[in-house]
Structure formats: structure tokens, C-alpha cells
Amino acid sequence: MPEIPEIASRAKEMNLALPGKQISAIEILQPKCLNIPPEEFVEALTGAIIGLVSYHGKWLKISTDKGWFLLNMGMGGEILLSTRTSLPAKYRLIFDFTDASCLSLNFWWFGYAFYAPLDNLASISMIAKLGPNVLDLSLTEFISIVQAQSAKTRVKAFLLDQSRVAGIGNAYIHDILFLAGLHPLNLLSKLTESEIEKLYSAIRDGLLPSLHKGGAFYETDLYGQKGGFRMEDILVGYREGSPCPRCGTPITKIRTGSTSSFTCPECQPLR
């Protein structure tokens, strides 16, 4: 489940390894994940020289001198930098470089690999509609975004809405809400100023430890190494029945709309 910690880590690794490499060939095994016909995609990026890599929300943005290569890993997968002789068992897309290295991509369910012209990143609506990267916001900016939401917006729905703040997904959100002491279904409009500040801090405290460890254990880096953020580092997420780290009450798994949430019923009361 690639969210900010994994995406930002991958962007950093790619930035150290990819700039300057020239794409010599592109192999597409799953055309469905593209935004344009495979022939056009190959034509657009073959020969391109890679520039800086950045991220916006859950999207990786790889710049090249021939346009943007945009990647959304969906519900998880691998981005591996290796050679043709050591490819992973499964992949859906391979970029070969002129130095004989190659970047293979796999995602195990949904995922997108898009192309956008250099001067028209906005043509990709999925990216154009994204809100600011959640870790880039100042407290003041965060407060004004929160206050701009409608009266009926629930805390969890807000945090997951990529058009408001980008980068939080349904994995790290469990610990973020726990750290903030908020039930996922509480109304955003009922939060006091100090609760909004606490939520702001909780977002950082919930994401930064994993970011600093290269992402979660269930995702791998460009070289196949697992992330350093382990199950033991998770506070309440996926820990149904375990004691709450603060009060000892068993953590419960509840249904919140079409997603699940893990919460401490004592520390995160529904209001």
C-alpha cells in the first residue's frame, strides 16, 4: 500500500539512481494501465533521458526530456532497478536503459503508468485535481483547508480525499487518527482549534517515522530490500484485539463506509 512514506522514499531513491539514464526500449505487458495506446507510449518515451523524480500524493513523477512518466502503484507493487538477467518473477512494464540496466514495474492489482507532454501535466486529471502534499503543509495552511470543508465531512473521509490533502491512504490513517485521539467518523466541522492542531501533528507523527525508515516492511525499495518500518512500529493499525498502547483497551476493527478502521474505543470516542 504505497502512501507518502513509500512514495517519497521511492522518489528519493530514483532521484539518486535514474537521472541521466536514457531509455533504449520499453516493453509493455499490460497495456490496460496506460493512458494512451501502447505504440504511442513507446514512441513518446523511447530515447528519452531521465531528469528529476518527484512525487505528488501517491503519484511518482519522472521527468524526461521527452515528457512525463507518471506512476501510481495502486494497491502495492514493486519498482525494481536491475538488469535483464535478474528480473523479478512478475512485471507489467520494463524500461531498458542504454547502460544495460532496466527498471521493471509490477503492481499486484490496480495501478497506472501514464504519459504526459512536458508542457501539459495538467492534461492528466488524476494529478491536476490533487490537493497539496500533506507533509508540505504549514499548520496555518492545514487549518484553512480544514475550515473550508463542508459541515458534514467526516475526519477519515477528509484525510482520504486526495483532492483536499494528498498522500494519506487507508493504512497509515489508523495510527494518525489514534495519535490525534479522533474517531474516524467524527465530524471535521466539530473539531476545536486545538484538535485540528493535534491532527496536524498526528499526520506528521504517523508518517515521518516510516518515511525515515524507507517505508513499510510490506513494500520494497528499488533494489528489492524491504522497508524498515515494521509491524511492531504500528500502533493500532491491523492490530485487532491487541491492547491499546495508551490505555490497554482491546483495539477494535470497525467498518467505516466502504473501508475498515482500527481504533481504540476508549481513546477515540465517537461524538
Place this chain on the structure above:
DNA sequence: GCAAATGTTTGGCC
């Protein structure tokens, strides 16, 4: 062996 659940995102319906 089968059913259910799983990180994403969009679009359609009420």
C-alpha cells in the same frame, strides 16, 4: 477449493 478481504481511484446513483 471457494469466499472474503485487501493498500487505489473513478464514476454512477440517490
Place this chain on the structure above:
DNA sequence: TGGCCAAACATTTG
């Protein structure tokens, strides 16, 4: 507008 469902169809768990 929000909530809910279905759709893209892989892989793991009970």
C-alpha cells in the same frame, strides 16, 4: 455535497 456501490481482476487468508 456525502455515502455507497461497482468496477478495474491479484493474492492471501480462513
